[in-house]
Amino acid sequence: MPDPLRRGPDGVQAKITPSLACNNDCRFCYNRLDKREARALSEARVLELVDEAAASGAEALNFIGGEVTILPYFERALARASGRFQAVSINTNGRRFADEHFARRCAALGLTAVDVSLHGSTGAVHDLVSRTPGAWAETTAGLRNLAAIASEDPRLAVSVTTLVLDWNLGDLAATGALVASLGVRAWRLKYAFGVADPTRPEVPAEYLVPFERALPALRRAVEANARALNIQVHDVPTCVLGDLYEFSTVHERHRVARYDEGGLDAVAPVLGRWGETSARCAPCAARDRCGRALPGYVYHLGDGALLPLDEAAFDALRVRAREARGALESRCGAHAAPHEPHALQTLFDALDAHARAGDWTAVREEALRAEALCPGHPEAVRMRRRAEVKLLEAIAERLERHGDRARARRTLALVRLHYGDLVRGSGS
Ligand code: SF4
Known part of the structure; x- marks a missing residue:
């Protein structure tokens, strides 16, 4: 990560x-x-x-x-x-x-x-x-x-x-x-x-x-x-x-x-x-x-x-520590359901629709709302970050079109720096 x-x-x-x-x-x-x-x-x-x-x-x-x-x-x-x-x-x-x-x-x-x-x-x-x-x-x-x-x-x-x-x-x-x-x-x-x-x-x-x-x-x-x-x-x-x-x-x-x-x-x-x-x-x-x-x-x-x-x-400490962190972070998905199940589901439905339409600004907004309801929710975090990659890539493309190659390259470097896992993992 x-x-x-x-x-x-x-x-x-x-x-x-x-x-x-x-x-x-x-x-x-x-x-x-x-x-x-x-x-x-x-x-x-x-x-x-x-x-x-x-x-x-x-x-x-x-x-x-x-x-x-x-x-x-x-x-x-x-x-x-x-x-x-x-x-x-x-x-x-x-x-x-x-x-x-x-x-x-x-x-x-x-x-x-x-x-x-x-x-x-x-x-x-x-x-x-x-x-x-x-x-x-x-x-x-x-x-x-x-x-x-x-x-x-x-x-x-x-x-x-x-x-x-x-x-x-x-x-x-x-x-x-x-x-x-x-x-x-x-x-x-x-x-x-x-x-x-x-x-x-x-x-x-x-x-x-x-x-x-x-x-x-x-x-x-x-x-x-x-x-x-x-x-x-x-x-x-x-x-x-x-x-x-x-x-x-x-x-x-x-x-x-x-x-x-x-x-x-x-x-x-x-x-x-x-x-x-x-x-x-x-x-x-x-x-x-x-x-x-x-x-x-x-x-x-x-x-x-x-x-x-x-x-x-x-070695034993590292294994314990990985398990402990995983247990702490995985609570979030389970934790969301009893509190705001409908609100969260509505947000994810809207988010999916925006993603299908390619409206990444709206995807990011819905994901941020979902994160506000359930901080750290893995799916919300993943979708927000994916939207951010798409938005930054669009900025780089615009810069390239306007002949500003240096800033386009720097923007893509920023994407690789902060979102390397997504860029490599999803081919976005
Ligand atoms: S501070 Fe503790 S864990 Fe770190 S090197 Fe020293 S003895 Fe080892």
Whole structure:
């Protein structure tokens, strides 16, 4: 299954950090101290770096901060990147997207993926974490706008990242439910990052939760939302995840090329980017398929929770994990029937009629309605994605007819990237 959370194709994703300035003040932010020291790049330098990244052949570009949407030249940076990468993504607190016009302008400028940080199901939790009163209201309004745009234009992918913190453990399941209700379908649960630097004792770590305490909350959040959301758990070791392993992000394959003011700094794989954070991992059979404990976690909380696996134990874990994920996801079809059988059947009848007539816009709309009734319904998801392939192929055909071959090729590359299973499987 293609992974809607993946921020780039299986190649190199160029990553540019124009500035660490931010309009939130998150308690866990590992950039907190660097913010005071780091100098923001000039607009001219950021645009040059976009050119360098494009010239290097990177398939994807990511802008990360700080908060990139508050940069006065943000839209000009998007325009510079437009059409030169298969995917252009940002990580953001999402507040500026509360302005619908801004959100639509960014999508029109070629932004293809937006990952929004949301740390609670209510303002009480999220604003406590972000130390910014009113942030939750703006972030959720931004998500609503982005989800609405994505429902009209399949070229935009929207996901949410929630940090797993001591302050929001009891709220994780409810946060997932909120994400789904906002119309977003991809959710990343990311373990909090602690700073592993004895020279910086002032960096707080009180939000770091021992794995033993976090796991029950993670399990509740995944079990409650697996039907409605594509969930990925980030930076939690395989031996800790156990039968939640199938939700781990270790399957990411792309490599990241980081750019700083001087240009290309380093290219590194995403998986294993922290190297060996604990000597306990050395004999483990899962070490190449493991999100690992973050260096800051091991520094502050130790590595006692890590339990190296031998081949047999890892094989057994994988089998259990596949079954567990299958069981969670398969509940959805059975679950739909008792609730809204007639409404759902009516939608599928209409959807089939539209498909026979070749009206793929209408197919997509009916499929989205079916997904709203029964989140994650496999047939609704399959038909929506099939309609999206048809719509994108029609766009590519129009571009080709008008002589815009480059954009036609890029649109088809996008289809292969996000819908490779359908293109190969159905010959669409
Ligand atoms: S022991 Fe280390 S490599 Fe093995 S699963 Fe645990 S964290 Fe991963």
